Amino acid sequence: MWNRLPGVWICVAIAIASVLFALLATNAYYTSLVVWVLTNAVLASALRFVLQIGELNIATAAFFGIGAYTTAITAVLLGWPFWLTLLLAPLVAGALSALFGWVTLRTKGPYFLLVSFAVTEVVRLIYTQTNAIGGNSGLVGMFPPMAIDAYYPALAVALLAATLFALYGVERSDLGRLFKAIENNDAIPRSVGLNVVLLKVLCVVIAGSAVGLAGGLHAYANNVIAPSDFTFFVAILALAYVKIGGEGHALGPVLGAALLTLVGQWVAGISAWENIFYGAVIVVTLLVFPGGLVGLAARARGLVTRSAR
Amino acid sequence: MELFVQLLANTLQIGAVYVLFALGLTLIFGVMKIVNFAHGAFFTAAALIVTSVVPFATVELGVPLWAGYLLAAIVAIVVVLCLGALVYSIGFQHVLKDLNGSFILSIGLLLILNGAYLAIYGGAPRTVPQVLPGTVSIFGAALTAQRLALVIVAAVVTGGLYLLIERTRLGLALRAVAMDQEAAMLQGMPFNRVALYGFLIGAALAACAGVLMAPINAVTPVSGDEFLIKAFIIIIIGGLGSVTGAIIGGLFIALIESMGGYFFDPSTATLAMFILVIAFLLVRPQGILGNVE
Numbered sequence: 149m150w151n152r153l154p155g156v157w158i159c160v161a162i163a164i165a166s167v168l169f170a171l172l173a174t175n176a177y178y179t180s181l182v183v184w185v186l187t188n189a190v191l192a193s194a195l196r197f198v199l200q201i202g203e204l205n206i207a208t209a210a211f212f213g214i215g216a217y218t219t220a221i222t223a224v225l226l227g228w229p230f231w232l233t234l235l236l237a238p239l240v241a242g243a244l245s246a247l248f249g250w251v252t253l254r255t256k257g258p259y260f261l262l263v264s265f266a267v268t269e270v271v272r273l274i275y276t277q278t279n280a281i282g283g284n285s286g287l288v289g290m291f292p293p294m295a296i297d298a299y300y301p302a303l304a305v306a307l308l309a310a311t312l313f314a315l316y317g318v319e320r321s322d323l324g325r326l327f328k329a330i331e332n333n334d335a336i337p338r339s340v341g342l343n344v345v346l347l348k349v350l351c352v353v354i355a356g357s358a359v360g361l362a363g364g365l366h367a368y369a370n371n372v373i374a375p376s377d378f379t380f381f382v383a384i385l386a387l388a389y390v391k392i393g394g395e396g397h398a399l400g401p402v403l404g405a406a407l408l409t410l411v412g413q414w415v416a417g418i419s420a421w422e423n424i425f426y427g428a429v430i431v432v433t434l435l436v437f438p439g440g441l442v443g444l445a446a447r448a449r450g451l452v453t454r455s456a457r
Numbered sequence: 458m459e460l461f462v463q464l465l466a467n468t469l470q471i472g473a474v475y476v477l478f479a480l481g482l483t484l485i486f487g488v489m490k491i492v493n494f495a496h497g498a499f500f501t502a503a504a505l506i507v508t509s510v511v512p513f514a515t516v517e518l519g520v521p522l523w524a525g526y527l528l529a530a531i532v533a534i535v536v537v538l539c540l541g542a543l544v545y546s547i548g549f550q551h552v553l554k555d556l557n558g559s560f561i562l563s564i565g566l567l568l569i570l571n572g573a574y575l576a577i578y579g580g581a582p583r584t585v586p587q588v589l590p591g592t593v594s595i596f597g598a599a600l601t602a603q604r605l606a607l608v609i610v611a612a613v614v615t616g617g618l619y620l621l622i623e624r625t626r627l628g629l630a631l632r633a634v635a636m637d638q639e640a641a642m643l644q645g646m647p648f649n650r651v652a653l654y655g656f657l658i659g660a661a662l663a664a665c666a667g668v669l670m671a672p673i674n675a676v677t678p679v680s681g682d683e684f685l686i687k688a689f690i691i692i693i694i695g696g697l698g699s700v701t702g703a704i705i706g707g708l709f710i711a712l713i714e715s716m717g718g719y720f721f722d723p724s725t726a727t728l729a730m731f732i733l734v735i736a737f738l739l740v741r742p743q744g745i746l747g748n749v750e
Contacts, residue, residue, distance in 0.1 A: 204557050255738055257556055258492050258697055262689050263738055269686060270731040277724055384564050391561055420575035427568030434562050435551060 159399070163309035171302035179301040183369050185409045186308035190362040191382065192389035192401030193315050194355040199395060200319065201351050202331035203256060206383045207248060207264040210271040211356040213378030215241040215363025217275065220287040220373055225280075230293050234364050241360020242353050249352035253345055268380045275375035286374030290367045304365045311358050316398045318354060327351050388430050394440025403441050462598040464715050470604040472711030473611035477666040478684045479691040479703040480618060481659035487635035487698030488655035491549060491559035496688070497681025498570040499660045502540060503533040503667030504676040505574060508583040526588045530668045534661055541660030545653055553652060554638070567682075574678035582675035607669045614665055615704065618658070622700060631655050635698055690734050 166186070170179045191212060198205040215237035222233040252263045276284045292300040318324055326347055329337045338344045367373050385408075386401075393404025408429070415425045437444050478500065485493050507529040514525030544566055552558040589602040622628035630651045633641040642648050667681070674680070691710050695702025710730060717726025 199557070204560065251735065251739060258486065258490075259693065259738070261492060261556070261560065262693050263735065265686075266690060266693070266731050266734055270728065270735070273724060273728050273731070277728065387561055387564070420572045423568045423572030423575070425572075427565045427570075427572060430561060430565030431548065431569065434558060434565065435548065438558070 160313075163306075163313070166309065167302050167306045170305040171299060180369065181410075181413065183301050183304045183308070183365070185406050186305055186312075187362050187366055187369075188386065188389060188405035188409050189402040190308050190311050190315075191359055191386040192393070192405045193312055193398065194359045194362075195383060195386045196390045196395050196398075196401045197315055197319070197355040197358070198352055199390070200324070200327040200331055201348050203253075203264075203348075204261045204387070205264050205352065205355065206261065206380050207245075207267045207271075208355065208359055208386060209378055209380055209382035210248075210264075210268040211241045211245055212359040212363040212366070212382060213271060213275070213373075213375075214244055215360030216367040216373045216378070217281065217287070217363075218360070219364035219367040220290050221281060223290050223367070224287050230296065230368075234361075234368070237364025237367075238357040238361040241363065242357035245353045245356025245360075246349060248356070249349035250345075253348045253352065265380055268378075268383065272375050272378055275378075282374075284375060286372065286377075287367075288372045290371055290373075292368050300368065304369055307365060308362060311361055312398075312402060315354070315358055319398055323347075323350075385426070388426060390440075391430060392433050392440055394442030394444070396439055396446070397442040400440050400442040407441070459597040462596045464719060466595065466598045466600050467715040467719075468708065468711045469608050470600070471714055472708040473608045474666050474670055474684065475687060475691055475711055476615055476704050476707035477611050477662050477669075479688040479695070479707050480615065480700060481662035481666075482688050483692045483695065483698055483700065483703040484618075484631070484655055484662070485659040486692065487700075488631055489549065489559070489652050490554045490556065490638075491552065492556065492563070493549075493659075494560065494563040494685065495544070495566040495570060496563075496659070496663055497683075497685035498567055498574075499537050499541065499663035500667040500670075500681035500684060501574060501676070501678060502570070503537050503664035504671040504680055505578055505583070505678070506533040506536055507668055507671035508585050508676050509578075511585050522586060522588060526585070526672070529671075533668050534664045537660050537664035537667075538657055541657050542653070545656050549656065550649065550653075553648075571678055571682075578678055580678065582677050584675050585672045588672050603673055607673065610669060611665075614662070618662070619700065621658075627651075627654060687730075690730060693734055694737060 166182055170182050173179050191208060195205060195208045198208070218240040219233045219237045222228040222236055223230070228236075248264075248267060252260060252267070255263060275281060275286070281287060291297070292303075296303065319327075326337060326342065330344055330347060334344050337347070386405075389404035389408055390401045391404070392408055393400035393402065395401070408426075412422070412426075415422050433440060439446065478496070481499075482493060482496050485491065485496070507526070510529035510532050511522070511525045514520050514528050515522055518525070520528070548562050548566060549559060552562050587603060589606055591602045592599050593602055593605050594600075620628075622631060630641070630646050631654070633644070633646060634648060634651045634655070638648055641651075663681070666684070670676075670680070687710060691706035692699075692703055693706075694709065695704075695706030713730050713733070714723075714726050717723075717729050721729075
């Protein structure tokens with residue numbers, strides 16, 4: 149798919165097939181699974197999107213939660229219309245990402261990693277301490293309107309797939325090249341007069357809006373949300389998807405999310421073994437196939453498509 | 458006055474464990490430039506081992522409680538050192554100085570180890586009988602003898618580490634590698650071996666903290682993770698890689714926690730701590746004693 153158009157069209161075809169599947173399948177378990185796979189794909193892609201500037205943004209989990217809470221608060225507590233609540237999720241998450249980025253992107257590397265981690269915990273603690281939004285038990289009762297209810301999974305899949313394509317589109321644009329340039333050496337873009345901090349903030353805002361939308365869709369898909377759904381562990385799993393799929397290509401996180409979410413359904417249940425399973429997958433992938441599935445495919449074809457790292 | 462002394466005593470006992478925990482993290486970061494999320498797993502391993510060796514020693518071997526506890530402490534530290542060496546040679550050795558790679562690896566290890574503890578010990582909290590019963594009164598502040606012992610042992614260990622880093626050849630090597638790995642290697646320092654020693658010292662510090670906490674708090678397979686989050690805050694405040702910074706940061710966070718917990722409530726204190734860190738980073742991103750890259 150790198151540099152070749154047919155790959156993109158195959159992905160579009162897969163996306164349309166997923167939407168049709170969500171529209172036509174009668175088994176609610178499978179349709180919700182498709183929505184969940186794509187939600188995870190967006191989380192992983194957003195995490196990888198910020199990795200383009202070389203930063204690991206644990207607060208991806210926080211903005212997913214902010215999107216979900218924005219939708220849930222406006223829908224359940226304020227009773228605002230469906231489309232507005234859904235539109236506000238990426239807007240609020242994006243605005244808060246801008247604030248977050250403006251404050252924290254003065255730091256980088258390990259400091260940014262740990263601060264984004266701290267922010268995620270702060271946001272979660274704020275939910276648990278605020279009784280107006282349900283405290284520890286969260287919010288219940290986000291339902292799509294009756295007219296849309298039957299099509300909701302298809303709508304969610306379509307919006308999530310569109311988000312994935314949008315992230316890919318930005319990555320391939322000139323803006324995406326600037327992000328890569330920052331990762332490689334941020335002194336060079338700065339030396340040609342670019343505002344590096346502003347570009348970094350923009351990168352975090354794009355990723356934050358994407359996961360905000362995914363959060364809003366998740367609120368309606370799940371009908372119930374709680375602070376414990378938005379711990380830093382969400383970002384850790386997203387990171388596992390990125391690593392398994394391979395971060396060298398935009399398709400990597402999507403593949404990783406699909407694979408691990410589906411396999412995760414199968415091992416889920418016994419929490420001890422679920423942890424061991426995810427842990428082992430991460431460790432083995434990192435040490436044995438550092439490029440992930442995408443890197444493996446590239447090596448198999450004898451092509452060096454791994455970009456940047 | 459009495460209240461103030463009591464709060465100060467609380468600060469010291471909370472801070473003692475934080476300092477040990479954060480010292481290990483900061484040492485590992487300084488030498489290997491990795492953020493080790495699995496650090497809490499060393500703490501938990503040591504505490505869990507104490508909870509199983511103490512009953513075994515006192516019941517099966519019939520030794521007195523204090524001897525059983527000492528035996529448990531030695532077993533725990535030795536096992537954690539072996540675990541550390543294993544984790545280092547299988548994993549961390551291959552991702553030295555790769556921030557994202559080592560972070561992900563440590564997460565994977567944390568999941569495996571936590572899962573293993575859960576599979577072996579189950580999720581129920583485990584306790585150890587009081588090793589030193591009774592309370593001690595200092596300037597009107599009541600302190601259980603166990604907690605006083607914890608503070609003293611932690612202070613001795615911290616002092617020992619400080620001497621090790623400042624006065625010995627190994628300490629010199631650790632500092633040199635932390636400062637500039639390539640220059641240190643050019644002087645003939647075996648980076649891999651120094652990194653291993655740094656990692657093992659860090660693991661042993663976490664194990665000490667675990668051994669000391671086991672008789673005081675009930676132990677669960679995720680006990681170490683609670684400390685981990687605070688330890689990260691401590692080393693951000695103190696400056697990543699700075700030993701003195703970790704000590705100052707640890708005591709500072711303990712102070713906020715005991716004051717905030719007394720005058721407000723524990724979750725407000727935690728929230729205040731996080732917000733303080735973020736505010737702090739705005740002013741001084743590299744921490745109190747950190748170096749700018």
